[in-house]
Amino acid sequence: MKALAPLALSTSIKGLTTIFNTPKMFIGANVFPEGPVVGPSTMDTLANRCAKKRAFIVTDEFGNKFAAKAARFLQSGGFTVEIWPRCLPEAPMEVVAECAKAMKAYEPDLIMAVGGGSVMDSAKAAWVLYERPDIIDLGMISPLDKLNLRQKAILVAVPTTAGTGSECTGVSVIHDNAASRKIPITHDELFPDFAILDPQFTISMPPKLTAGTGLDVLAHAMDSVTTPAANEITEPLALKAIEMVFQWLPRAYQNGQDKEARHRMLIAASIAGMAFGNNGGAHLTHSFGHSLGAVFNLHHGMCVGFFLPQTLQFCSPVTDKHLLICRTLGIEAKDAKKGLVKLVARVRSFLTELGVPLTLKELGISRADFNAHFDKLVKFAFEDVDCYLSPRPITAAQCAQVFRYAYDGRDIDF
Ligand SMILES: [Fe+2]
Numbered sequence: 327m328k329a330l331a332p333l334a335l336s337t338s339i340k341g342l343t344t345i346f347n348t349p350k351m352f353i354g355a356n357v358f359p360e361g362p363v364v365g366p367s368t369m370d371t372l373a374n375r376c377a378k379k380r381a382f383i384v385t386d387e388f389g390n391k392f393a394a395k396a397a398r399f400l401q402s403g404g405f406t407v408e409i410w411p412r413c414l415p416e417a418p419m420e421v422v423a424e425c426a427k428a429m430k431a432y433e434p435d436l437i438m439a440v441g442g443g444s445v446m447d448s449a450k451a452a453w454v455l456y457e458r459p460d461i462i463d464l465g466m467i468s469p470l471d472k473l474n475l476r477q478k479a480i481l482v483a484v485p486t487t488a489g490t491g492s493e494c495t496g497v498s499v500i501h502d503n504a505a506s507r508k509i510p511i512t513h514d515e516l517f518p519d520f521a522i523l524d525p526q527f528t529i530s531m532p533p534k535l536t537a538g539t540g541l542d543v544l545a546h547a548m549d550s551v552t553t554p555a556a557n558e559i560t561e562p563l564a565l566k567a568i569e570m571v572f573q574w575l576p577r578a579y580q581n582g583q584d585k586e587a588r589h590r591m592l593i594a595a596s597i598a599g600m601a602f603g604n605n606g607g608a609h610l611t612h613s614f615g616h617s618l619g620a621v622f623n624l625h626h627g628m629c630v631g632f633f634l635p636q637t638l639q640f641c642s643p644v645t646d647k648h649l650l651i652c653r654t655l656g657i658e659a660k661d662a663k664k665g666l667v668k669l670v671a672r673v674r675s676f677l678t679e680l681g682v683p684l685t686l687k688e689l690g691i692s693r694a695d696f697n698a699h700f701d702k703l704v705k706f707a708f709e710d711v712d713c714y715l716s717p718r719p720i721t722a723a724q725c726a727q728v729f730r731y732a733y734d735g736r737d738i739d740f
Contacts, residue, residue: 346559346604347517348494349483353593355585357524358399368522369403372436375480375519381405382434382479384425384449386413389441389486392527396440396484408432413441417448417500419464419509426455429479438482439518440527442539443490443499443626446483450498450516453481464500465509475515483518486527488578488591489539489627491546491599493521508616510711517603521596525589533579534625537680540575540591541631543567545615546598548634550607552647554717557605564601565654570594572655572676579680606715610637613713614728617706621699622691628682632689635670636728639738642666644718670737685735696733703729 352368359367373379381400385393390411397407410428414421429437429452437456439449451464457475461467475481483493492498496516500509531539550556550564571594577587602608608630614637615630638648646662652669659665674684683689686696704726707713713720720728724740731738 349518349521351521353523376435378435379405380434381407381436383409383438385440393440413445413448417444419502422451425452429456440484442487446492447498473515480519482520484522487539488595489542494596494599495603523592538625538627542627543595543598544571545611545630546602549609550601553607555605560601560605567594567598609715613710686733
């Protein structure tokens with residue numbers, strides 16, 4: 327089955343019908359204008375879609391101050407606004423259900439998610455429950471179902487980090503903590519109607535979070551290039567995102583107040599979201615990263631970024647698409663093998679520049695801890711849904727070997 331999954335996604339089969347989704351996007355420092363605007367504004371578009379003008383803002387304690395700005399903007403356009411600031415990291419199922427309950431009581435026709443990945447994912451899932459109270463188990467939603475969303479409300483995503491790209495994907499990942507179960511929901515109808523990118527909303531991210539979220543962008547984009555599901559639309563988007571991350575992330579990391587770097591990284595995150603959101607592109611960086619993050623409670627973006635070298639190396643026997651990344655980054659390579667060596671060296675020096683260690687040992691994981699959790703690490707990675715999307719099918723024994731090598735930073739040679 328694992329070997330068939332990437333084939334089923336490949337352009338030769340999937341290409342019989344290629345669907346490309348993207349929200350309408352508003353980008354820049356004046357997307358939430360507080361004074362007069364020249365030309366069409368964000369409000370002109372939103373107000374047209376919402377007859378009742380009842381807005382429900384989903385956020386968390388960090389996004390609350392930005393939600394207040396978004397609320398002022400909506401009120402200026404005649405909306406009645408309720409802010410629901412109780413989202414939690416990892417989007418726990420019970421919090422999503424609570425959010426949906428508040429939506430049902432308020433009956434909005436506009437739902438706005440203001441926050442990072444877990445806020446946007448929580449809002450998407452709660453929106454499904456609000457629109458479809460007959461759905462009991464979100465985990466049972468198939469991408470082939472017809473959900474008929476948007477009968478009650480439209481969805482607007484306003485990211486406050488530049489990483490997840492959830493504002494431009496039809497993906498929502500929530501967690502059923504009671505059953506220790508991750509519930510990934512992927513559906514065409516989950517693409518937000520609008521994405522509003524205000525670089526001011528990302529400016530207060532501390533350097534470590536800036537690096538972590540930025541590396542998430544890079545992992546989405548690099549996996550989107552090497553996946554067999556890449557197509558003529560997603561590939562150039564992913565390559566552009568890679569170019570932008572290398573250009574702008576170090577600046578945003580070194581100086582959080584650098585408005586241009588923040589602005590470009592926010593766009594890069596959305597572009598990478600469009601690429602992987604339309605080709606199911608994230609693969610091994612995410613299966614290994616998810617596992618490492620879950621077992622040692624580490625940041626998602628940092629973990630997926632950490633596994634970029636191993637992913638490129640493991641996939642290289644079945645693809646030479648990393649040469650496209652080399653070309654994008656101006657890396658000259660005579661053949662696929664030499665290109666891989668240079669690209670991995672470039673990625674490693676980039677990780678170092680961003681303060682990310684190159685080995686699990688340097689990450690502070692003791693040998694005893696590593697050994698104690700080894701089986702769990704391998705199991706989580708191997709069973710992760712993204713593992714099925716690897717261009718090169720991977721066995722549990724190979725997963726184990728990748729972790730062993732990652733502990734000391736050895737090059738993958740199998
Ligand atoms: Fe990610």
